Amino acid sequence: MQLDRVDLKLLEMLQQDGRRPVQALSEEVHLSARATLNRVRRLEAEGAIEGYRALISRSAMGELVSVFAEIALKDQRQSAIQRFEKRMAATPEVVACYVISGRYDYIARIACPHLNHYHQLINAWLDDTALGVEKIVTNIELQTIKEFTGFPVPRE
CATH class of the missing domain: 1.10.10 (Arc Repressor Mutant, subunit A)
Structure with missing residues (x-):
């Protein structure tokens, strides 16, 4: 393009x-x-613009707990990866999920109404043997310094 x-x-x-x-x-x-x-x-x-959406104020949604979860899978076979990624895409609380390099396979940003909800969510993932989650490390967001507002546009 x-x-x-x-x-x-x-x-x-x-x-x-x-x-x-x-x-x-x-x-x-x-x-x-x-x-x-x-x-x-x-x-x-041409796909340079993928769509348009409204940025909803986090305060309008009530107090949400925002968590960054580092996730490692037990099974690296393609079928297991596809199952996991399909579940992440279908889970409304998962607001972003990325494949990463390093010690963990994924990092997910998760928004829940309270910590207990998050705990129930990840326990369900861990208990689902077909999902193949080995480990989840939780990092709770304490304060947002800068929120994603778009990609930097290069200057000519």
Whole structure:
């Protein structure tokens, strides 16, 4: 995918505010509204823009316990990995999950209404022998310094 200076600027602006009107975008990139809309649609069609969503305030959800769980699997066969990843993707409390290198296989960010809920969740994973979880190390978030707001957009 070839991205020029205008594409990068549009991606940066839309990442900051996905509801920014096309007219405002066009003024920033010095193109007509039609040309800007065509570029945004091309960026969407080519997959540079995967979608749009609202960032919901954590306080609006009530007090949530946010946990980072380092997870090691007993079984590294593809079938076991697929089973585990399917479960993570289907669990609403798992708000992010990544394959990592090092001592553990995955790191998951988990949001629960209380610590007991988290404990029940991971106990179910550990008790499910088909899931193949060997070990979970829990790190409780004490304070958020910087939340993910998007990827850095390269400068030309």
